[in-house]
Amino acid sequence: SSHEHKLNFKKSKEVCLSYIQDAMLQKQWKRAAEFLTFYTESLEKDFSTQYMGPSEMIWRIGTEILCHHSHSSMKEFNSFTEQMKTLGVKRYLKVCLEHAFHLLCNGLIDEAYQNLSLAESWRFGEQTAIQDKEMKLIQAYRGLLDYYSWSKQKTILLEHGQDGFEDLSVEQEMHSCFRKAAVNLKEIIKIPGVWDLFVKCYVDLLEFYGDHNEARQVLNEYAYNSKFPANPNAHVYLYQFLKRHGESKKSLISALKILHDIAPSHELMIDFNTMLQKSKKRKKRRLGLEVIFAALDYAGWKENVKAWSCLARQVKQIVISEKHLDWIKQEWNSRKDWWPAFHFSRYLAKRNWQENESLSYEKAVVAGILLGKDCKYFKYVSHQGCKAQVKRFRTLKKFVNKHNPVYLRISG
Amino acid sequence: RDFNERCAQCSEVNWGLTDGGRFYCRSCHNVTERTREVVNTDFISNARIQTISKGLRKQEKTDGGCEWYVCEGFQLVLKKQAEALEALGVCPQMKDEILCNFWRRYLQKSKQAYCNRPAGETVKALSVCDSSTDVDSEPERPSLLHLSLSESEGDLQTDCSFASSTSRVSESTSVCSGSVDGSLYLMKNQREKLRMTMPMTLSFCYMALLWLREPMTLSDLLRFVVEGHIPYLNVFQHFPEKMKLCGLDLKIFCVESWPVYEEVYNKMLELAAFLDLPRFPDITDSCFLHPDMLCMKYLMEANLPDELHNWTCRVVKKICIGEADFLTLVPGNKSTRNVKYDVLAAAVIVVVLKLLFLLDDHYEWLLSDFAEESNKNNKEGGPYFEFKKWYKVIKCSLDVEQKKLDEERAKYLWRCEKPLFYSAKKKSKVLKRRQMVVNLQNQFGKLSGSVQPAEKPKPSSFQLSWSEENTDGSCFHGHSLKGILQEKCGLLTAMNPAYWLCTVKLCTEKLCGHLAHYREVDFPQSYHFVLRLFSFILRIQPSYIHDEVCVIEHKLFNKKLYKKSKYNTGLRK
Numbered sequence: 001s002s003h004e005h006k007l008n009f010k011k012s013k014e015v016c017l018s019y020i021q022d023a024m025l026q027k028q029w030k031r032a033a034e035f036l037t038f039y040t041e042s043l044e045k046d047f048s049t050q051y052m053g054p055s056e057m058i059w060r061i062g063t064e065i066l067c068h069h070s071h072s073s074m075k076e077f078n079s080f081t082e083q084m085k086t087l088g089v090k091r092y093l094k095v096c097l098e099h100a101f102h103l104l105c106n107g108l109i110d111e112a113y114q115n116l117s118l119a120e121s122w123r124f125g126e127q128t129a130i131q132d133k134e135m136k137l138i139q140a141y142r143g144l145l146d147y148y149s150w151s152k153q154k155t156i157l158l159e160h161g162q163d164g165f166e167d168l169s170v171e172q173e174m175h176s177c178f179r180k181a182a183v184n185l186k187e188i189i190k191i192p193g194v195w196d197l198f199v200k201c202y203v204d205l206l207e208f209y210g211d212h213n214e215a216r217q218v219l220n221e222y223a224y225n226s227k228f229p230a231n232p233n234a235h236v237y238l239y240q241f242l243k244r245h246g247e248s249k250k251s252l253i254s255a256l257k258i259l260h261d262i263a264p265s266h267e268l269m270i271d272f273n274t275m276l277q278k279s280k281k282r283k284k285r286r287l288g289l290e291v292i293f294a295a296l297d298y299a300g301w302k303e304n305v306k307a308w309s310c311l312a313r314q315v316k317q318i319v320i321s322e323k324h325l326d327w328i329k330q331e332w333n334s335r336k337d338w339w340p341a342f343h344f345s346r347y348l349a350k351r352n353w354q355e356n357e358s359l360s361y362e363k364a365v366v367a368g369i370l371l372g373k374d375c376k377y378f379k380y381v382s383h384q385g386c387k388a389q390v391k392r393f394r395t396l397k398k399f400v401n402k403h404n405p406v407y408l409r410i411s412g
Numbered sequence: 413r414d415f416n417e418r419c420a421q422c423s424e425v426n427w428g429l430t431d432g433g434r435f436y437c438r439s440c441h442n443v444t445e446r447t448r449e450v451v452n453t454d455f456i457s458n459a460r461i462q463t464i465s466k467g468l469r470k471q472e473k474t475d476g477g478c479e480w481y482v483c484e485g486f487q488l489v490l491k492k493q494a495e496a497l498e499a500l501g502v503c504p505q506m507k508d509e510i511l512c513n514f515w516r517r518y519l520q521k522s523k524q525a526y527c528n529r530p531a532g533e534t535v536k537a538l539s540v541c542d543s544s545t546d547v548d549s550e551p552e553r554p555s556l557l558h559l560s561l562s563e564s565e566g567d568l569q570t571d572c573s574f575a576s577s578t579s580r581v582s583e584s585t586s587v588c589s590g591s592v593d594g595s596l597y598l599m600k601n602q603r604e605k606l607r608m609t610m611p612m613t614l615s616f617c618y619m620a621l622l623w624l625r626e627p628m629t630l631s632d633l634l635r636f637v638v639e640g641h642i643p644y645l646n647v648f649q650h651f652p653e654k655m656k657l658c659g660l661d662l663k664i665f666c667v668e669s670w671p672v673y674e675e676v677y678n679k680m681l682e683l684a685a686f687l688d689l690p691r692f693p694d695i696t697d698s699c700f701l702h703p704d705m706l707c708m709k710y711l712m713e714a715n716l717p718d719e720l721h722n723w724t725c726r727v728v729k730k731i732c733i734g735e736a737d738f739l740t741l742v743p744g745n746k747s748t749r750n751v752k753y754d755v756l757a758a759a760v761i762v763v764v765l766k767l768l769f770l771l772d773d774h775y776e777w778l779l780s781d782f783a784e785e786s787n788k789n790n791k792e793g794g795p796y797f798e799f800k801k802w803y804k805v806i807k808c809s810l811d812v813e814q815k816k817l818d819e820e821r822a823k824y825l826w827r828c829e830k831p832l833f834y835s836a837k838k839k840s841k842v843l844k845r846r847q848m849v850v851n852l853q854n855q856f857g858k859l860s861g862s863v864q865p866a867e868k869p870k871p872s873s874f875q876l877s878w879s880e881e882n883t884d885g886s887c888f889h890g891h892s893l894k895g896i897l898q899e900k901c902g903l904l905t906a907m908n909p910a911y912w913l914c915t916v917k918l919c920t921e922k923l924c925g926h927l928a929h930y931r932e933v934d935f936p937q938s939y940h941f942v943l944r945l946f947s948f949i950l951r952i953q954p955s956y957i958h959d960e961v962c963v964i965e966h967k968l969f970n971k972k973l974y975k976k977s978k979y980n981t982g983l984r985k
Contacts, residue, residue: 005951008669009826016822030861037860038823040852044845058852069859080855083848 013042013054020061029069036061043087059084059095067102074106089127093119093134100141109145116142136188140198143184147201150177154208178205189218192227199237207244215241223258232263239268249275253284260291265298273310277317286327289314293331302343303352308362315369319403329410332370336411343367344377353384361385361392368400372407478654480590482597483519485651485665486608490515492643492650493617500641500871502626511620517687518616522606590656591664598660606686610644610667615680617642622680622741623692627700629754631950632873634671638951641871644671646828662832673952681750684743695739695753702739703728706757713949714761715806715878717797717891723764724757731967733760752960758946759960763968765942768896768906769799773936775908783895796895797888803941805886809876810945817948875949913969914962928962930955 016039023032039061042054062080066072081099085092096119103112119138122128128135153174160167185202189195199222206215219241223234239255256272269291276288292311301307318324332339344367352360360381367377378400385393494507591597597607606612614637618630637644648657648665657665684692695701707724711717728734739751769776780799787796827849833842878887897904914935915928932940932954943954950957 005947005953006670006672007821007824010668012821012824012826015818019819019822030859033856034860035822037853037856038825040849040856041825041827043849043852044827044842062852062856065856065859071859076855080852083851087848 009045013039017057024061024064027068029065032061032065033069036065055084055087056091059087059091063098063102074108077102089124090130092122092124092127093131093138096122097134097138097141100138109148113142113145116145136191139184140188140195143181143188144198144201146177146181147185147205150174150181150205153177178209181205189222192225192229194229194231195222196231196233196237199234203237203241207241212245223255230262232259232266235259235262236266236268249279253279260294264291264294265300266295269295270304270306270310273314277310277314282324285314286324289318289327289331293335296343297335303356303359305356305359305362308359308366312362312365315366316399319369319406325406325409328370332410336370340371340375344371344375346376346380349377349380353381357385357390361396364393365396368396369403369407370410372411373397373400373404478656479592480655481593482591482661482664483608485591485648485655485661486613487515488651489610489613489643489647489665490616492647493613494620496642497617497621497628500628500636502621502628503624506620506624506626510623511616514616514620514623514687518606518608518683521687522608590658590661594660594664598663606682609679610647610665611671611676612679612683614644614671614676615683618676619680619684622701625693625695625699625701627873629701629706630673630677630752631754631952634673634676635875635951636871638670639869639871645826646830648832649828649830657832658836659834662834666832668826673956677750677752681741681743684741687743689743692741692743694736696736697734701753703733703753703757703760706753707760709873710757710761710946710949712878712889713874713876714945715802715876715886715888716761717893718889719797719891719893720761720764720768723768724760727760727764727767727964727968731964733964733967749963752956754950755952755956755960756964758950758957759964762939762942762946762957762961763964766911766939768893768908769938770908770910770912771936771938771942772912773938775910776938779896779907786895794890794892795885797891797893798895801885802888803938805888806945807941810948813876814948911969913965914958918962918966926955927959928955930958 016035020032020035020039023029023035036058039054040058043058045054062084063077066077066080078099081095081102085095085099096115100112100115100119103109103115116138120135120142153170156170157167157174160170182202182205185198185205188198189202199218203215203218206212206218219234219238222228222231223238228234235255235258239252239259242251242255253272253275256268256275259266259268260272273288273292273295276284276291279285279288292307292314295301295307296304296311315328318328343363349360352363364378364381364385367375368382371378373379382393382397382400386397490511491507494511498504498507614633618633621628621633633642636642643650645667651657697704699705704721704725707728708721711720711724725734732738733751733756739753741750765771769779776799780801783796783798784800787798790796827846831839831842831846833839878889880887880890896907898907899905918927919929930943940954943957946957947954
């Protein structure tokens, strides 16, 4: 801090704010609270045209402190937030929304619901129109909570159903929740954005009531409408829906295609590759190879046995058929400089062998084909495997020896 | 009052009062030594009570407010400040006589009271009646500001019509300000020069203190203000209920910054000249404000050896800044540079330190090591002063105190219970906000943990204190300088043969406002440290002290500078 001996109101509050920030960064909540008490009087001079004025500062900082301070309670938090709501009408709905989030995070679902309902009924001249976005969000979250109620009632009904009880009132309430939820959820997902949770819930509702067409349309919109941001989950939801409804492989594959483009390391790539390998179309099989190679570029897949077995199977099959070796060559071209160190080091050979025999087996298959029988990985693993008298390793050794020239053609 | 003696010179009984509070004969202008005993020592804060009883003041407004003029407000402020100063130990004469007379004179000079109607201005008579009144024909018309003088007092109180100039004071002004003349007051085009402001109240106080040669420097005064011992921030709280503040009054009476030394000081000079004051009472070497005395105080506060006092006195004597003619304020005299006593004393000490220790980030540490060595062998007598030890002790304390001060700055509360609003419309909003602030303060105050209620520290003249009773050796007052001095021709002189000037040439104050320009990076860290220490004690920027150091150096080495001899080793700009 500068040793300035001049001081005015504005500077004094700026300095105070920096003390608050320091304390918060160091998680000294008592100290932050202490300085906040001195900062609050800046509300009495809130003529600022700054982006974030004192009232917003106090709201945000106060919330943080009350969240973390050991002595603060939900009651205090509520009372504080209510005061903040009166501070700035331009921020009213935002504060309500965040209040609701906080209540939800603390498991106070009913209170959150009440808050959201109250906020929904708020009207304030032209502010209502200006804060339209926040209002939509409030309605959406209320819809979400309606879904949650619906879900609970559905569970009760199903249990009762099993026990042979019938509960008309619960059922009616359930349907009413459905209606309320559906209206709001439908509205929010119209707006371009990321609404994963809302979409899932809405689709769940639609499926339960048998409106599959609507569900499919919603999912298609969500996945393919270019106005919406690219979202891997959208494609995942669509794929899952199609799979649930026994759609053809063709449509399943087309659903996963874009997922591969935007998230090549997604876990569904295994399913994708499996489907593609089995396809009769050459293009599809070619794509399958590309998909599985791409997935294994990622560190998270290094020890995934399933993935390696997919790759191993496909590569083996190509080698045996002696057709399309150029596919392997193409894929291997961009990888031959770094995959050996990334996947097939001697260290990894030892580790894989010790920790996971199947993993080492599948990897050895691939290594043997791509790098030849003299590569470190293959040599070590196959040697160990034969020593341990595991049958498949012996088979593997023979296989690789037989097809060794292939390696030369690939690498050349 | 009631001074009925005959004049020694002309035997008449026709007395008036000088500004100094002495009686003088109006016939022959013989000034006596008799000073008036002040009978009624109160500033009458609510002169309105007087006037209302005579039925001359306008009726109270519906909101319970009354008419009041801006300078009534300031008068109240000054009264409160004077009372506070008295509580701090300043002699009562300050409040009862000096300040009071200064203020009265100010009002007279600025034509706000006690004067003839200035020609050419339409005057609204103070006492508003429905019928127009003839200003001159009512001898018993009371002055609004009835300062302990009875109504028929002599010529100092001629016509006391209140010169609220230009337009009528109408109902509409009450919308813009609670005071009658608030809006007029802020108009740029002011007939009366030297419009009164809040910082100027402190100038008045300081001027009065200086006149009485009270042991309080300007930096002390300002520090007491910041610490809350002297009303300044939110002083309007003490206005009576009926004096409503709103609108433009806020601009006049609400303070939103700490008073600045330079501003208060310069205004004081302006004021002294404006009031046509004579030469102030002499500052002699027995005065607190004399450099010899102040140096002693600051040396103690800076925890430096008492022996350094000899050196400061030598410097003071050599450059003749101990002379009464140099130190005493002569208002309006532009040829002499006016003296800031506290800054001057601090600067003298800095120069002495430079003389003895050089402070070039090198030599002082060498000397310190040398003294340390000597101390090992020095068993009898007091210890020798070691710069290094002193530096450690001071740095530690200074850092702690500075940190405290910085936190205090952050925690400074500007608002008070009495709410202010610009207009009646905003009143409810302001009150609501205030309530919310109080609620929030309570809520988060509880979460602050064990925070002690902020007690105002007792006012003290010293901010740092060191006691020789401390056994940890952290007090250096009694240390000897022998370790850094040598004997030459029977005299003790500094071992240090060199000196570096802070600046080769002084700037022209008129052009850039300063005599020198201080940048921390351009100077040795030890020098900066010493400046920082005094900057903390006086609560002013290091550059002010640096300026003064430059001036002293130029006086001290005047001959050598013009000779351009090889003594100018290590010159820096």
